[in-house]
Amino acid sequence: MKTYHQKASEIERDWYVVDATDEVLGRLSTQIATLLRGKHKPTYTPSNDGGDFVVVVNCEKIKIMGKKADQKVYYRHSGYPGGIKATPYKMMLAKHPDRILRTAVKGMLPKNRMGRRLLSKLRIYAGPDHPHAAQQPKPWKPPYATKKAV
Known part of the structure; x- marks a missing residue:
């Protein structure tokens, strides 16, 4: 039996809309990465x-577990000496x-x-509205049981 290799002409892309309200950041992002791939x-x-297109709404209501809300820091660098920024x-x-x-x-x-x-x-959109209604996105609910974030 030969290994199947998908051709570019056989690719069918769907649009999914994901509601990030009270979802845990890491669990949701793994599901989104799976859909994109x-x-x-x-x-x-x-x-x-x-992969498919993914529209995420309500990302301002995403949660993280434990003490990460106080401890997590995002870094970026301008490329110049001493150009590191922490947020x-x-x-x-x-x-x-x-x-x-x-x-x-990413x-x-x-x-x-x-x-x-x-x-x-x-x-990704912070609020509940998105301009992709013409693509008729299907709602996507992650298949795991939602764990309540603290």
Whole structure:
């Protein structure tokens, strides 16, 4: 029996809308990364981009477990000497809640051209509204039992 390899002409992309209200950041981001890669499909091929588009709403209501809300820090660097910037989780959640989820999902994707292409299929919105109604996105509820965040 031959190994199946998906061709570019056989790829079918769906749109999913994910509600991030009271979801745990790490658990939700693994599900989103799976949808973007296409690992939930039987036609998954590691070297092809066979994943779906994902629209995330209400990302300002995402939760994290334990003391991470006080301890977690996001770093970025300008490229110049002494150019490191640190932003605490609470400040990032107040100013840019979409960056929290985008950073978590980006860390779970391949670190190459395909990973950057996959990340472009992720649309994140802080509130409950999104402009992708014309694509008729299907609602996606993660298959695991939701663990209550503290």
